Amino acid sequence: MNNKNKQVAVIYKSKYGSTKRYAGWIAIKLDADLYEVSDIRDKDLKSYKTIIYGGPLCAGKIKGINIINKNYDKIKNKKIIIFAVGLASEKKEVIEKILENNFSEEIRQNVQLFYLRGAFNYDELGLVDKVMMNMMKKVFLNKKEEELDDDARGMLDAFKNPVDFTEKSLVSDIVDAAY
Structure with a gap:
């Protein structure tokens, strides 16, 4: 693995494919390493400068987000970007509610959250x-x-x-x- 690839890790949890699709597109554009959340170890997170995590929303919770929450003290000096995938039309209050439902106040202040619409069949x-x-x-x-x-x-x-x-x-x- 070359040093450039250690700049960004894109990690995702996907249930029906939309989040995986977005994560793949992000990883390609950034020449980043791409991991399904179950395939990355906590210790691996420390080797990246930027960590991007994406997960589907289920009742306001981002699936798999514990990888960020439980490791926050080890990665808080890194750039942390989160994207949540759901079906609601994007509204400021949706993003605020996602932040509230998933992160402590300290983490909310130190992550960037994006909301993307997925698919439903x-x-x-x-x-x-x-x-x-x-x-x-x-x-x-x-x-x-x-x-x-x-x-x-x-x-x-x-x-x-x-x-x-x-x-x-x-x-x-x-x-x-x-x-």
Whole structure:
């Protein structure tokens, strides 16, 4: 491994593929080392100057984020960039809520967080995810039409018509932040 590759590690956890796709695009653009979270050891994190972690959102939590939280004291002197992948349209309050739900105040002050929209195909979900999504669908269906926001309407439609918001150009802000 040459020294340039030790500059940036892109680490990800992906369930249905959107996060893995984004992580791959970021790693290619930065000529970075790419790891699935289960393949990197805590001690390896120390050898990088920049650590980029991406994970899918599930009930407001970033899957696999413990790799950052539990190792924070060892890596806090590095550039830490996080990207979360979900389906909500990007809003400032979404990003603030993700930070709040996943990090202590100290970590929130020292990481850069980006939010990227992923994909949703109900037919490809596992059983547990289908049950969770059906509960969410019931909540939406029990509301009056005027009480639904655009995200809720879009989610209801996505049960019948799969959506994919992933786009290579969306990683450019993350790539720029790594420099």
